[in-house]
Amino acid sequence: MFWVGHNPKVLSNIFDDLKKTMSNLENTTSTINKSLNNHSLDKIFANVESITTNLKNNNESLSLAIKNAAMITDSLAKLNLAGTLKKVDDALLGINKMTAEINNGTGSLGKLIKTDSLHTEVVNASRSLDLLLNDMRINPKRYVSFSMFGKSEDKSEFSKKELEVMREEIDKALKAKTEKGE
DSSP states (O other): OHHHHHOHHHHHHHHHHHHHHHHHHHHHHHHHHHHHHTTHHHHHHHHHHHHHHHHHHTHHHHHHHHHHHHHHHHHHHHTOHHHHHHHHHHHHHHHHHHHHHHHHTOHHHHHHHHOSHHHHHHHHHHHHHHHHHHHHHHOGGGTOOOOSSSOOSOOSSOOHHHHHHHHHHHHHHHHHHHHHTO
C-alpha cells in the first residue's frame, strides 16, 4: 500500500465514495423494506396471478378472436385494395380535371356557368313569350280564326304582313319592358 501512505487525498476520496455507496445501499434496502411492509410485491404478484387466470379461463374466446382477426386480414388482402384505390384515384383525377375546365369556362358547362349569354337569352325568350301570350289574350283574332257558319278562306298560315306586324309589336313591347328595367 505504497500509494496510500504517500497520498492521503486518495484515501479520503475512497472513504467518501464508500460512504456514498453505503448511503445508497441503505436507501435501497429501506425502499425494499417499505415495499415489503406495504405488501406492494404481494399485490403485484396477485395482479399477475389474476391476469394469468383470466387468460387461462378465456383462452377459447381469445383464440376465437385471434382467428376472426386472421380471417379479416385475409379478406382484406384478397380485396385488391390497391386496384380499388387506383380506380378511386383515377376517378378523382377526372373530377378534378372536369372541375378545372368548368372553372376556366371551358366546354359547354363551363361556358354556361361562366358567361351570362345563356341567361340573357333565356330572359329575352321569357319576355317574348310573355308578350306573345299577352297579345294572344288581347287580340285572339290575330292567332285563331273561328267561323260558326262554315269555313271561310284558309288562314292556317300568317301572311308576311301579319308576321311583320307581330314582330314589330313584340319588339316594341320588349323594348318598353327593357327600358322599364323589368
